[in-house]
Structures are given as C-alpha cells and as structure tokens.
Amino acid sequence: MKILEIFGEVFEGKCGKVPCYNTVENWMKKLGLSVYENDRTPCRGGKYAVVVDESIFINSEKLLLLLGIPARHKGEPVKHEDVTVIGMKVSKAFNGDDIKQEIEEAATKAGRNPEYIINDQAHNLTNGVAKSGIAQHIDISHAMGTILKKAYGKQADFVAFTKILGEVRLQYHLTDKAFLLPPNMRTIARFMNMSSWVDWGQHMLHAYSILPKEKQEAYSFVPENKDLLDELAVAVDAVRHVEEICKTKGFNIATCNECKHFIIRNVIGNANNRRAMLGIRMLDYFKKEEALLVDDVQNDNISSDIIESDFGIFKMKKSPNKLYGITPFVLLIPLYPKLVNKSVTDTFNFKERLVNVKLKDIDTWAAKNMSTNWVTERTKIFRKAI
Numbered sequence: 130m131k132i133l134e135i136f137g138e139v140f141e142g143k144c145g146k147v148p149c150y151n152t153v154e155n156w157m158k159k160l161g162l163s164v165y166e167n168d169r170t171p172c173r174g175g176k177y178a179v180v181v182d183e184s185i186f187i188n189s190e191k192l193l194l195l196l197g198i199p200a201r202h203k204g205e206p207v208k209h210e211d212v213t214v215i216g217m218k219v220s221k222a223f224n225g226d227d228i229k230q231e232i233e234e235a236a237t238k239a240g241r242n243p244e245y246i247i248n249d250q251a252h253n254l255t256n257g258v259a260k261s262g263i264a265q266h267i268d269i270s271h272a273m274g275t276i277l278k279k280a281y282g283k284q285a286d287f288v289a290f291t292k293i294l295g296e297v298r299l300q301y302h303l304t305d306k307a308f309l310l311p312p313n314m315r316t317i318a319r320f321m322n323m324s325s326w327v328d329w330g331q332h333m334l335h336a337y338s339i340l341p342k343e344k345q346e347a348y349s350f351v352p353e354n355k356d357l358l359d360e361l362a363v364a365v366d367a368v369r370h371v372e373e374i375c376k377t378k379g380f381n382i383a384t385c386n387e388c389k390h391f392i393i394r395n396v397i398g399n400a401n402n403r404r405a406m407l408g409i410r411m412l413d414y415f416k417k418e419e420a421l422l423v424d425d426v427q428n429d430n431i432s433s434d435i436i437e438s439d440f441g442i443f444k445m446k447k448s449p450n451k452l453y454g455i456t457p458f459v460l461l462i463p464l465y466p467k468l469v470n471k472s473v474t475d476t477f478n479f480k481e482r483l484v485n486v487k488l489k490d491i492d493t494w495a496a497k498n499m500s501t502n503w504v505t506e507r508t509k510i511f512r513k514a515i
Contacts, residue, residue, distance in 0.1 A: 154458070156483060158491050161460025163482040164214075164467055166494075169238040171197025171213035178429070179215070179235070179243040179263075180436045181254060183223055185317070187447075188454035190500055193218040193228070194462065195235045196436055200244040202379025202428045207435045210470040214463035215239050219455045219499055228257020245421065247433050250275060264421050268433035269375050272414050273368040274321035280364070280407040282320070287361075290354050294326065297350075306347045309333070309340075324365045330358040364407055367396045371411070372432075379428040385419045439465070452503045457495045 148156075171177040178200040184192040195216030198207050216235035220227070236242045245264040248254040249271040258265040281287040294311050301307050312325040333351045340348070351358070371388040378384050389412055396408035418431065439462055447458055467477050 155488060155491075157464060158457050158460045159483050159486040159488075160467075160479065161462070161464035162457075162491055162494055163486050165217070165460060165463040168213060168463070169215050169235075170240055171215060172199050174240060176200040176244050177213075177239070179232070179246045180433045181216075181228070181232070181246055181248050181258070182433060182436045182440070183251070183254070184440050184443075188451050188503070190219050190221055190455050191223065192440075192443075192455050192459060193220065193223050193231060194436060194439065195231060196439065197235075197239060197243070198430060198435065200429070202381075202430050204377075204379070206376050206432065207430055208469075209435070209438070209466045210473050212435060212439070212466045213239075214466075217459060217462065217498070219459075223253055223257075225253055225256030225260055228254055229260040232257065232261045232263065245429065247430065249433055266380070266418055266421065266429060266431045267414070269372055269380075269414075269431050270321055270434065271318075273372060273411070274318060276407065276410045276414065277323065277364065277368065278320040279410060280403060281361070284403065286354070286357050290350070290357055293350050297347075301347065306344060309344060309348060323361070324369060327358065327361045327365045330354075331362050334358060360401070360404055363396065363400075364404065367392060367408075367411070370395075371415075376432045376434070380418065380422075380431040381428040382419070382422055382425045385415050385422070389415050450504065452507070454500060454502060456502060457491055457499060459499075460491075 176199075177197045180196045180198055182194060184194070193216070194214070197213040197215045198211055203211070215238060216231050218227075218231050223231075232246065242263060245266055246258045246261070247266045247268055248258060250267045255265065255267075291314065294314060298310055298313065301310055311329045314326060315322045330351060333348060334355060337345060337348070337352055370391060374384050374388055392408050392411050392415075396411065397405050400408065422429070442465060443459065443462055446461055447453075447456070467473055
C-alpha cells in the first residue's frame with residue numbers, strides 16, 4: 130500500500146485514489162476464487178501428479194491441500210508456476226476416507242486421474258491414497274527424516290548429546306558464550322532439519338583448538354562427542370546428496386541406481402552397525418520407490434517441497450491472530466502461481482476475472498468450505514451487548 134501511495138504522490142493523484150487494504154484483499158480473494166473454480170486442469174490436460182498434505186493446526190483446524198504438478202520431471206525442481214491447486218478442504222481432522230474422497234473429487238474436476246500421488250508418509254495420507262487405488266511416492270525428504278529418526282532417535286549417545294545442546298542454549302543465552310551456540314533444534318520435523326546443528330558441530334570441532342580456554346571449557350562436550358558428530362556428518366551428507374540428485378535430476382532408474390551406489394559406497398562401506406543399518410533402510414526406500422517405475426524412461430517427481438512452500442507463503446501472509454482460523458484468505462494459494470511468472474501473468478485477464486466474481490460469491494464459497502470465524506462471532510456478541 131505504501132508503494133501505491135508513493136506513486137499517487139509522485140503523479141499528483143493522476144492515477145486515481147489509492148485503494149485501501151480491504152479493497153486489495155477483496156481483489157485477491159476474487160482472483161483466487163476465479164482461479165480455483167475455473168482453472169482446475171493441471172498441465173493443460175496432460176499427464177499430471179498430485180502432491181497432497183495437510184497443514185499444521187491453525188486454531189483448531191487443518192487445511193488439506195492437493196496440488197497438480199507435472200507427472201514427469203522437467204530437469205529442475207517443481208516451481209510455483211508449474212502448480213495448479215486442484216483441491217482445498219478445511220476440517221478439524223482428516224481420516225483415510227476423507228483423503229480418498231478429496232482425491233476422487235479433485236481428479237473429477239481435473240478431468241482425469243493423476244499418474245501418482247506424493248505424500249509425506251503420514252498414516253492418514255498413505256491410507257487415503259491407498260484406498261484411492263492410485264500409485265504413491267513417499268516424499269524423499271520426509272522418508273530420509275524418518276530413516277534418520279529410526280537410526281538415531283532412541284540411541285543413548287544421540288539423546289544425551291541433543292539434551293546437552295538444549296541445555297547450553299538456555300545456559301549460555303545472553304552471555305559472552307552465546308555467539309558460539311548451536312542452531313535451535315526444531316520441534317516439528319526435527320530429523321529432517323538436523324543438518325544445521327550437525328554442520329555446526331563440525332565447524333566447532335575444526336575451530337575448537339583456536340578457541341580461548343574459557344570457551345573450550347564451556348564447549349568441551351563437542352570434542353567429547355566427536356565420534357558421534359563425525360558419524361552424523363556422514364549420514365547427513367549422504368541424505369543431502371541423494372535428495373539433491375532426485376530433486377534436481379528427477380527419480381528414474383538411472384538416478385535411483387546412482388543413489389544406491391552412493392549409499393553402498395559412502396554409508397554402508399566401512400561403517401559401524403548403526404550407520405550400516407541407516408544405509409540399509411535408505412536402500413529399502415529406493416527399492417520400494419523404484420518399483421513404481423515402469424521403464425527406463427519414466428522420470429518422476431518425488432519431492433513435496435512445493436507444497437511446504439505453499440503452506441509457508443500462506444502462513445507468512447495470513448493474520449497472526451489464531452482466533453481467525455482458516456479464512457477465505459486461503460484463496461491466495463491458488464492465485465499465487467499466476468503471479469510469480471511474467472509469462473503467466475501476461476495471459477491472465479485480471480479485469481475480466483474481477484468483474485465476473487462478486488463479493489457474495491466469496492461469502493457463498495466461504496460458507497460452504499470454511500468453518501465459523503471466531504473473531505466474527507465474538508464481534509457479533511459484543512455488538513449485541515451494546
């Protein structure tokens with residue numbers, strides 16, 4: 130809005146009045162609803178895949194999102210302009226039957242079934258996809274996180290070390306030792322995001338000898354756990370390597386073999402039993418996913434990063450007041466792919482879409498698809514009390 134105000138001032142009002150925030154938000158909702166209702170055919174009717182996931186709780190609800198993406202890898206990770214939102218549903222919970230129903234409805238709107246569905250291995254999602262009868266790939270990042278958790282999550286040395294990391298973050302906070310503190314360990318998807326503190330551990334090992342004596346004493350637990358940190362570094366580097374291959378080149382027979390050979394050579398080779406088991410579990414994952422490939426040419430997407438990005442964009446833009454829950458502002462998600470690429474935007478008739486969608490259409494859609502807005506209900510009650 131500030132930018133529009135500056136333009137208005139520079140051009141001395143010749144551009145007309147600057148629209149208020151609510152007006153711009155209504156434009157966004159109109160355009161988003163237009164896209165969601167009318168542009169539900171992914172990949173221009175060609176072969177497509179679906180990425181399905183549910184958000185974290187927003188108030189007491191979750192958003193189930195289904196994205197249509199190209200079924201065949203394009204030689205680069207999926208971008209937002211490749212995405213078509215083919216399903217959105219808000220509920221307190223989704224079971225397997227709910228997931229199956231949403232997949233079937235989305236496929237009907239899209240005009241054909243997807244080639245396969247990517248999910249994060251959550252039980253309700255895998256159950257729902259299985260019930261739909263459509264092949265499913267497990268997102269490689271979530272799969273690797275699960276494998277790391279199985280290998281290290283209950284190991285005494287790992288548990289003890291991560292406990293120390295949490296304690297020193299509290300103990301050294303706001304002290305002269307704080308500049309060396311490890312990154313915060315995430316509560317959600319901790320094993321998917323452990324590379325940051327493992328990398329920190331390696332940096333500390335390399336720098337430990339040049340630290341002042343006081344800092345060495347404060348961080349003496351790092352060299353004491355050198356064997357664990359070195360083992361974790363190998364594991365994290367291997368995960369990072371195979372993920373990069375599959376995300377940038379796609380998942381096909383050749384890349385699958387490349388990943389398996391790397392795991393055998395760098396994870397299982399000359400490893401202790403624990404790291405060897407990690408490598409074996411990684412191989413099992415690739416063997417299961419490889420079974421979905423029908424020939425040497427098929428090159429699938431196997432990452433759900435794009436849907437995590439969509440959730441992140443929505444979370445960043447939505448109101449921080451959790452009482453609102455999930456509102457029609459969620460229509461930003463189907464609109465966003467139309468705004469991130471100029472070639473797409475140039476063919477997008479903004480004016481026509483704004484004219485064809487009325488505010489009452491948004492209200493009707495919200496009444497059908499959204500739950501009660503607690504802030505609105507509170508406002509109504511307070512007004513009645515006046």
